Amino acid sequence: MCGIVGYIGKDNAKEILLKGLEKLEYRGYDSAGIALENADGVTVFKEKGRIADLRNIADDSDVDGTLGIGHTRWATHGVPNHENSHPHQSATKRFTLVHNGVIENYEELRDEYLADVKFLSETDTEVIIQLIEHFSNEGLSTEEAFTKVVELLHGSYALALLDEEDSDTIYVAKNKSPLLIGVGEDFNVVASDALAMLQVTNEYKEIHDHEIVIVKRDEVIIKDVDGNVQDRDTYIAEIDASDAEKGVYDHYMLKEIHEQPAVMRRIIQEYQDDQGNLKMDDAIIDDVAKADRIYIIAAGTSYHAGLVGKEFIEKWAGVPTEVHVASEFVYNTPLLSEKPLFIYISQSGETADSRAVLVEMKKRGHKSLTVTNVPGSTLSREADHTLLLHAGPEIAVASTKAYTAQIAVLSILSQIVAERHGKEATIDLLQELAKAANAMEAVVDDAEFMEQIATDYLETTRNAFFIGRTIDYNVSLEGALKLKEISYIQAEGFAGGELKHGTIALIEDNTPVIALATQENVNLSIRGNVKEVAARGAHTCIISMDGLNKAGDTYVIPQINELLTPLVSVVPLQLISYYAALHRGLDVDKPRNLAKSVTVE
Numbered sequence: 163m164c165g166i167v168g169y170i171g172k173d174n175a176k177e178i179l180l181k182g183l184e185k186l187e188y189r190g191y192d193s194a195g196i197a198l199e200n201a202d203g204v205t206v207f208k209e210k211g212r213i214a215d216l217r218n219i220a221d222d223s224d225v226d227g228t229l230g231i232g233h234t235r236w237a238t239h240g241v242p243n244h245e246n247s248h249p250h251q252s253a254t255k256r257f258t259l260v261h262n263g264v265i266e267n268y269e270e271l272r273d274e275y276l277a278d279v280k281f282l283s284e285t286d287t288e289v290i291i292q293l294i295e296h297f298s299n300e301g302l303s304t305e306e307a308f309t310k311v312v313e314l315l316h317g318s319y320a321l322a323l324l325d326e327e328d329s330d331t332i333y334v335a336k337n338k339s340p341l342l343i344g345v346g347e348d349f350n351v352v353a354s355d356a357l358a359m360l361q362v363t364n365e366y367k368e369i370h371d372h373e374i375v376i377v378k379r380d381e382v383i384i385k386d387v388d389g390n391v392q393d394r395d396t397y398i399a400e401i402d403a404s405d406a407e408k409g410v411y412d413h414y415m416l417k418e419i420h421e422q423p424a425v426m427r428r429i430i431q432e433y434q435d436d437q438g439n440l441k442m443d444d445a446i447i448d449d450v451a452k453a454d455r456i457y458i459i460a461a462g463t464s465y466h467a468g469l470v471g472k473e474f475i476e477k478w479a480g481v482p483t484e485v486h487v488a489s490e491f492v493y494n495t496p497l498l499s500e501k502p503l504f505i506y507i508s509q510s511g512e513t514a515d516s517r518a519v520l521v522e523m524k525k526r527g528h529k530s531l532t533v534t535n536v537p538g539s540t541l542s543r544e545a546d547h548t549l550l551l552h553a554g555p556e557i558a559v560a561s562t563k564a565y566t567a568q569i570a571v572l573s574i575l576s577q578i579v580a581e582r583h584g585k586e587a588t589i590d591l592l593q594e595l596a597k598a599a600n601a602m603e604a605v606v607d608d609a610e611f612m613e614q615i616a617t618d619y620l621e622t623t624r625n626a627f628f629i630g631r632t633i634d635y636n637v638s639l640e641g642a643l644k645l646k647e648i649s650y651i652q653a654e655g656f657a658g659g660e661l662k663h664g665t666i667a668l669i670e671d672n673t674p675v676i677a678l679a680t681q682e683n684v685n686l687s688i689r690g691n692v693k694e695v696a697a698r699g700a701h702t703c704i705i706s707m708d709g710l711n712k713a714g715d716t717y718v719i720p721q722i723n724e725l726l727t728p729l730v731s732v733v734p735l736q737l738i739s740y741y742a743a744l745h746r747g748l749d750v751d752k753p754r755n756l757a758k759s760v761t762v763e
C-alpha cells in the first residue's frame with residue numbers, strides 16, 4: 163500500500179525514480195510524485211493519477227538531480243488529489259518526505275507541537291514533515307530531528323527524507339511497512355520492494371523496524387534505537403528481472419494465469435527430495451504435528467486458499483482446523499485450543515490485518531508458520547517458520563497464481579503432517595499435483611472459449627452468482643471475488659443449497675449463475691440447485707469435471723483428484739473474469755480502489 167523509492171548517486175535520478183515507481187505502481191495508483199535535489203534545491207513533481215501522468219509532467223521539465231525520492235499512493239488520509247500526493251514538504255520547503263503507512267497519533271502530535279502551522283494537505287504525512295522542521299528549528303541536527311520524530315510516531319511507516327541543505331543524504335526509517343536498501347557502486351537506492359531497484363542492483367540490505375538509516379552515495383549507516391551503528395551484511399536477491407515484465411501478454415493478470423502450470427511444477431521440484439519423496443524442514447513438521455488444532459489466518463484470496471487448505475489438513479492429516487478472516491480474528495479472538503498452531507497465508511507477506519494477529523498470538527506464545535510468496539517479508543521474518551510459494555512476482559492486483567500456489571503448498575504440508583501422524587498415504591500427491599499442472603495447462607489453452615463464456619454471460623449484466631457445494635463452494639467464493647474486483651460486476655459466491663434460503667429472490671431473467679460441479683458426492687444436488695435457478699430464468703453455466711459431466715455442461719475440466727480440483731476449476735473462473743473486465747474496457751491489472759499489498763488495518 164503506497165510505494166517508496168529513493169536514489170542517491172551520480173546518474174539521472176529522475177529516470178531511475180520514475181522507472182522504480184512504474185514497478186511499484188501495483189502497490190497503489192491514486193497519485194504519484196517525485197522530488198529531485200540538485201545545487202538549486204529540491205523540486206517536487208506530483209500529480210493525481212498514474213505514473214504515466216507524472217512522467218508527462220516530469221519529462222516536460224529540464225530539472226534533474228542525482229538525488230531524489232518518489233512515491234506512488236493508495237489514499238488513506240484525504241482524497242487522491244494534488245495536495246494530498248507525496249512528496250510533502252515542510253513550511254519552509256527545507257525538508258521533503260515520502261511516507262508509506264498510517265500514523266495513528268498524528269492528530270495528537272499536530273495538536274501538541276504544531277498548533278500554529280498551516281497545513282496544506284489532509285495527510286498524516288504532512289504532520290511528520292512539519293514536526294521534523296519544528297525540531298530542526300529548535301536546534302536539532304536533521305538526523306536528531308528525524309530520530310526524535312520517528313520515536314514519537316505510533317503506527318506503521320516507511321519514510322524517506324531529503325534535506326535541501328544536505329545534498330549527500332537520504333534519511334530512512336521503517337516500522338511495520340516494508341523498505342529495503344539497494345547497494346551499488348557509487349550509489350545507493352531505497353525502495354518498498356526489490357522489484358523497483360532491479361534496474362540498478364540486485365544486492366540488498368535489510369532494515370529493521372525502528373532503525374534510523376543514513377543513506378549516502380558511498381555508504382549506508384544503520385543505527386539502532388540507541389544510536390549504535392549496526393553491521394549488516396548484504397544479500398543477493400534471486401529475482402529474475404524478466405519475471406516482473408509482461409512479456410508477450412497484454413496484462414500481468416493474463417501472464418500470471420498462464421504461469422500457473424509452471425508454478426505448480428516448480429513447487430513439485432522445491433518440495434521433493436532426491437528420492438522423489440515430499441520434503442519439508444523437520445522443525446516445521448514437528449511444530450505443526452504437535453498442534454491439537456490449526457488456525458489459518460488470512461485475507462481475501464488467501465483466505466479462500468485457506469478454506470481449501472482446511473479440507474486437506476482435516477481430511478488427510480486429521481487435525482481440526484479453523485480458517486479465520488484476519489481483520490475479524492484480531493478483534494474477536496475465539497476460545498483457542500490447548501496447543502494451537504497458527505498458519506498465516508499471505509502472498510505479499512505484508513498484510514497488516516494478518517500481521518496484527520501474528521503480533522498478538524506471538525505475545526501469547528503461540529507458534530506460527532507463514533505461507534508466503536515473498537522471502538524476507540514481514541510475516542515471514544516474524545513467524546517461527548516460513549513455507550515459500552515459489553510463484554515468482556505476482557504483479558496484477560487480482561491474485562491468481564498465488565492462490566493456486568498456496569493451495570498446492572498447503573496440500574504438501576498436509577500430506578507430510580499426515581505421514582508424521584502415521585497415516586497411510588491414500589494418494590501419490592506429487593503425481594496428483596503433476597496431473598493438476600497438466601490439467602491447468604489444458605484449461606489455459608482453452609482461453610478463447612472462456613472469452614466466449616464472458617461474452618455470452620457477462621457482457622452487459624450488473625450481477626452474477628457463483629455456486630458450488632463443499633470444496634466447489636470454496637472455489638465459487640474465489641470466482642466471485644475475482645469477477646467483482648476487476649470487472650465491478652456485483653458477484654457473490656454461494657453454497658448451492660443455501661440459495662433457496664433467501665438469495666434466490668435475486669434471480670431473474672438472464673441472471674448469470676456459474677455453477678461448479680467437480681465433486682461426486684454432491685454432483686446431483688448441485689445440478690438440482692442449477693435447475694432451481696434455471697426455472698426462475700437464470701442464465702446457467704456449468705463447469706464440471708470429466709467423469710462427472712453431463713450433456714449440456716458448458717465446460718469440462720480434465721479429471722484429477724477430487725480434493726485438488728480447486729487448482730484447476732479456479733482457472734476458467736480467473737479467465738472468465740479477466741475477459742469480462744477486458745470487454746468492459748477496464749484496467750485489469752489495476753482495478754479501482756485496490757492495491758496489491760494491503761499494509762493498513
Ligand code: F6R
Nearest residue numbers: 462463464508509510513560561
Ligand atoms: C484479491 C487479492 C486480495 C488479497 C488480500 C490478501 O485478488 O489479491 O484479496 O488476497 O489482500 O493479500 P495477501 O495474500 O498479500 O495477504
